[in-house]
Amino acid sequence: MSNAEVTSLIRVENVDTHYDSLKVLHNISFEVQPRAITVIMGVSGCGKSTLLKLLIGLKKPTAGNIFIDGKNLVNMNRRELDAFRKRIGVLFQGGALFNSMTVGENIAVPLRVHTKLSEETIRIMTQLKLEMVGLAGFEDFMPSQLSGGMKKRAGLARALAMDPEILFFDEPSSGLDPITSAGLDNLILKLKSAFGMTIVVVTHELESAFAIADQMIVMDKGEILAQGTPEEVKKSTNERVIQFLNREPEEKYSKDSQFLETLIGKI
Amino acid sequence: MKVSLRQVNDGISVIDLEGDFDLYSSPKAREILLKLAKEKAPAVVVNLSKVGYMDSSGIATLIEALRALGKYGGKLILAGVNLKTMEVIKLARLEKIFDIKENEEQALASTKSQTQQV
Numbered sequence: 080m081s082n083a084e085v086t087s088l089i090r091v092e093n094v095d096t097h098y099d100s101l102k103v104l105h106n107i108s109f110e111v112q113p114r115a116i117t118v119i120m121g122v123s124g125c126g127k128s129t130l131l132k133l134l135i136g137l138k139k140p141t142a143g144n145i146f147i148d149g150k151n152l153v154n155m156n157r158r159e160l161d162a163f164r165k166r167i168g169v170l171f172q173g174g175a176l177f178n179s180m181t182v183g184e185n186i187a188v189p190l191r192v193h194t195k196l197s198e199e200t201i202r203i204m205t206q207l208k209l210e211m212v213g214l215a216g217f218e219d220f221m222p223s224q225l226s227g228g229m230k231k232r233a234g235l236a237r238a239l240a241m242d243p244e245i246l247f248f249d250e251p252s253s254g255l256d257p258i259t260s261a262g263l264d265n266l267i268l269k270l271k272s273a274f275g276m277t278i279v280v281v282t283h284e285l286e287s288a289f290a291i292a293d294q295m296i297v298m299d300k301g302e303i304l305a306q307g308t309p310e311e312v313k314k315s316t317n318e319r320v321i322q323f324l325n326r327e328p329e330e331k332y333s334k335d336s337q338f339l340e341t342l343i344g345k346i
Numbered sequence: 347m348k349v350s351l352r353q354v355n356d357g358i359s360v361i362d363l364e365g366d367f368d369l370y371s372s373p374k375a376r377e378i379l380l381k382l383a384k385e386k387a388p389a390v391v392v393n394l395s396k397v398g399y400m401d402s403s404g405i406a407t408l409i410e411a412l413r414a415l416g417k418y419g420g421k422l423i424l425a426g427v428n429l430k431t432m433e434v435i436k437l438a439r440l441e442k443i444f445d446i447k448e449n450e451e452q453a454l455a456s457t458k459s460q461t462q463q464v
Binding site for chain 2: 190194195196197199200201203204207208210211239241242269270272273274275
């Protein structure tokens with residue numbers, strides 16, 4: 080086992096991942112510092128959401144290691160994985176609420192399952208979390224009665240239910256209007272400051288990324304192109320990073336001959 | 347978290363909390379706070395000066411105690427709130443709801459002045 084740095088909370092080492100024979104992550108290595116916000120950026124399909132699945136233990140890499148507090152997530156048994164998952168909160172893209180439960184019940188679920196807190200304490204905590212995400216008074220609503228943005232905020236309230244040590248966000252700003260999105264960025268910063276949370280955000284929203292990041296990772300085609308502080312990433316000389324940061328449109332997908340090959344086979 | 351209870355003059359109770367006030371320790375603090383409310387303690391000072399970390403279960407416990415004491419006119423006073431804990435209280439927008447004093451001495455003095463006013 081490699082020695083994981085004590086200063087990093089998460090250390091990803093030489094990770095490869097495949098979907099069947101398709102390699103989607105190539106030799107990924109980086110560290111996540113505790114009580115900091117790490118933003119993983121890249122265009123759609125660059126592998127960042129797959130990387131998030133690896134970090135929360137939903138998928139195993141085909142090669143490499145992921146250390147959490149020095150313990151390899153890749154080798155964890157079910158009991159160790161359960162213990163790890165109690166320490167984390169995840170906001171999935173669509174909110175991932177249970178549709179048969181009210182918003183309040185959705186938030187209370189992890190507290191009821193994993194703690195011995197009284198129902199009254201859980202009820203107050205649920206109200207606090209809804210207030211934090213701007214949904215005070217919506218505890219008795221069903222998810223189907225909420226807009227997309229509200230579902231996302233309710234999903235965040237549930238991710239926050241257990242006051243997690245590490246909070247993962249998958250595209251937090253997508254589907255939100257600019258004002259709600261800015262409010263969410265502000266909340267992410269406050270969570271880091273007040274609770275000392277370690278936060279990992281996967282996004283392609285540049286404005287949001289630069290507003291919150293302590294550390295950035297820029298990915299493309301399953302590889303890390305640049306990583307460092309926002310200032311360091313801005314100074315990257317990598318053409319693809321410059322293109323991404325400057326929002327330059329993609330080059331034509333392929334040469335005409337390659338395109339024709341995909342349609343009718345080798346010419 | 348270590349939770350200890352002291353009785354000072356005029357029936358005022360002081361709860362000293364030491365360590366992390368979180369999901370796993372807040373039930374212990376809740377039990378003592380609600381017991382004092384049941385006994386209709388006139389004022390309870392919660393000394394948070396040795397709390398390193400407080401999560402939302404800690405906040406929820408304090409809110410429940412505030413309500414339980416308030417039902418019969420009892421007072422809940424928070425003392426020794428450090429900057430981190432204050433940030434958590436502010437994040438929940440509760441800084442104006444709680445009676446917060448810099449230290450235990452000031453908290454106890456405030457209970458006396460409240461009694462004199464009555």
